[in-house]
Amino acid sequence: MSAILPPSQRLWWKQPLDKVEGTWIALALLWCLILFFMMPFWHVYGKQNLSNEAYRTSPEAFQKKAQELVDQYTVRTETDANIPVVRPPAGSDIYILGRLWQWWPIYELEKGQTYRVHTSSLDWQHGFSLQPLNINFQVLPGYEMVVTMTPDTSGTFTIVCNEYCGVGHHTMVGRIYVVDKKE
Structure with a gap:
């Protein structure tokens, strides 16, 4: 043979x-x-994979929820694009929009408090990567991804889009500030 x-x-x-x-x-x-x-x-x-939730939503409904939170809890604006910095109450739900080419808004969270982070995209597929932590997942239009997060260190954390989303992909960077409890 x-x-x-x-x-x-x-x-x-x-x-x-x-x-x-x-x-x-x-x-x-x-x-x-x-x-x-x-x-x-x-x-x-190994605690490497997030246990998260996903729900169907529309871009308009998700944008409305995010805008309501921004209107109620904005403390200042930042950068040339006037992105609002939002300080929600401890333990609340927060909404982060992914859109060409920015994460909106910027959040200021309290160290040691638990938040439910809702993310969705208004336009294309994006990747949500919170640096230097190991939080990484896909953000799709029409879906609302929910992750429960308790920041245990204060500082500035960067949100990076790690899914190619067009010519401005390299500029799609956001922030989350974690501050110690204000008395």
């Missing part, structure tokens, strides 16, 4: 298995089982 010519007997699965082939098949099956069971183990014990 050669690799070029078809086998003389068409029922190849009835041919005897060589010892080396059996060893490789057993090793491949064992490796597949290890990788399969590592996925749930890594999710639970």
